[in-house]
Amino acid sequence: MVTAHANGITIAYETSGNPLDPPVLLIMGLGxxxxxxxxxxVDGLVEQGYYVIRFDNRDIGLSSKFHQHKKPILLWAYLKSLVGFRQSAAYTLNDMADDALGLLDALGVARAHVVGASMGGMIAQIFAARFASRTLSLTSIMSSSGRRGLPGPSAAARGAMMRSADAADRQAVIERAVAxxxxxxxPSFPTPERTLRANIERALERGTNPDGVARQLVAIVASGDRTPWLRKIRCPALVIHGAADVLVPVACGVDTAQAIPGARLxxxxxxxxxxxQQLVERLLALLDHHLRGNMTPELPPLAAHRAGSGTHH
Structure with a gap:
């Protein structure tokens, strides 16, 4: 695994494609x-003519861990968030956006298309707002603005996420993750359980850090409402969200698009x-249209583009 020293930490990353092609920075979500x-x-983006950069966020995978900070008590952090108390966090999403910028600096990349999923979408939003001169476009996938009052996870999703497993019991960890x-x-594009298990086992073999996941979660809570940042974004922005998302409900995606000037949803x-896997080709088509600046004329800014099984161009 290749690493770079950026923003004072070590970041594990991978690149795919030709460095002379337009760069696409992919930022993954919580844990x-x-x-x-x-x-x-990734392969599809390379075939479309992009230079793809992926990396492990801080405190996860093969990037620097923050073991000097104790594992936060998530219930306490959640209760403080309900009443608006200031969070004591090891770091914030701003710091994680600085990591992304530091990685681009280390790679000699002047400007990039920034694509983030879930927490990665939050980091990408901050990046696009703070580092406008380094951002070619923004794509925020299944993410949120963090605005208070937006709907939260369903009871089933919250229950599954809060269920604990003994970190020393590998099988228990796998079963919890599968659940x-x-x-x-x-629901309309289910992933076979054997594939879920294989992906989980691969991640565990590569590196695991439960305390880091908890610190990342507190970073999200501590970073608060990003709406003021979103209103500053001036690059082309695309928001993609699933209508059946029970963890970050679709209303969060709608709110994100409404806060970004000229954003498309x-x-x-x-x-x-x-x-x-069933949506990869569709996502590739959406991304390619967006990154090349030729989104469909029938899709106006802020329009909630709901579609069935076909890809719309």
């Missing part, structure tokens, strides 16, 4: 490593909080 991006999506992914996955029926 997820760079291998969580579907390989077919979570089944609850939050796309694409809602996919039957999609949950994952990137299922």
């Amino acid at each position: 997820m490593q760079l291998i969580a991006w579907p390989q077919d999506l 979570v992914l089944k609850v939050i996955g796309s 694409h809602v996919i029926e039957g999609m949950g909080h994952d990137l299922p």
